[in-house]
Amino acid sequence: MLDPIESLRGRGLSVTAQRIAVLRAVSGRPHGTADDLAEDVRREIGTISRQAVYNALGTLAAHGLIRRIQPSGSAARYEDRVGDDHQHLVCRSCGEMVDVDCAPGETPCLNVVDDAGYEIDEAEVVYWGTCPKCLKAR
Amino acid sequence: MLDPIESLRGRGLSVTAQRIAVLRAVSGRPHGTADDLAEDVRREIGTISRQAVYNALGTLAAHGLIRRIQPSGSAARYEDRVGDDHQHLVCRSCGEMVDVDCAPGETPCLNVVDDAGYEIDEAEVVYWGTCPKCLKAR
């Protein structure tokens, strides 16, 4: 992971204890929710307001330092793997989320038949299934 | 659109005025939120409780009569196009959602490099971009 302070400076963002801690938390717990991350941050710097967590996550995501994922039926999650085109695999049963790398070169049908005049900038893929643990539990 | 009563019977579901109206509403307003649909239903049958709308949507989705979509940063939406593999295109600016058909035969990388032991049953794709209206408005 890049130094949080450098990362913030690099984007022209103010460097605050909260943002640094949030960045670290996202690194340390990939796919954490805002609530998960707030807990981690509190463990690191003692206290932070909910609002500051949301602000930091929003700002960091807007500047491409982290990525926001919004799976069906769960709070938004955040991760610091950005810039590669990995996707996510979510367990329908327990909600666990893991990264998956797509076969290189096989960009998922970015050529849609009819783009309806939209300017498309991202194709987001979520794979749904059942994780090994939940498969065993049946 | 199939007859709502037949659709319900076909799945062994009780036929209620609320479910029929919800099915019709979903047909008539693709990509509507629960709230949008509740309004439409009220226009048709006068009154329905919020809970009944959610129950109906949940049940219908669970039985494959409708599909639930959960785009980042918006309430869940519903549509009655099921059984084909069309995907969605969402405008980042105004939130509008339209259907897109993928180029036939180009199933989006269903062969992930490492499935982490998951049993994958669905690949959900959301295209993000800017709609023609919002492009013009710039």
Added chain:
DNA sequence: TCCAGAAATTGAAATAATCAAAATAATGCT
């Protein structure tokens, strides 16, 4: 028609996220 189970209504509540105003901290300049 009547009964048992399913679904709807009602009202409260949980969850996730955002808003707004005041207090605090960071940055840039001298």
Added chain:
DNA sequence: AGCATTATTTTGATTATTTCAATTTCTGGA
């Protein structure tokens, strides 16, 4: 380093979406 400006954080309230639980009503089958 000190100070003013601007951005960020805190605080507390608020919205939006969805779910829970108890009661009433309706549906489908005997």
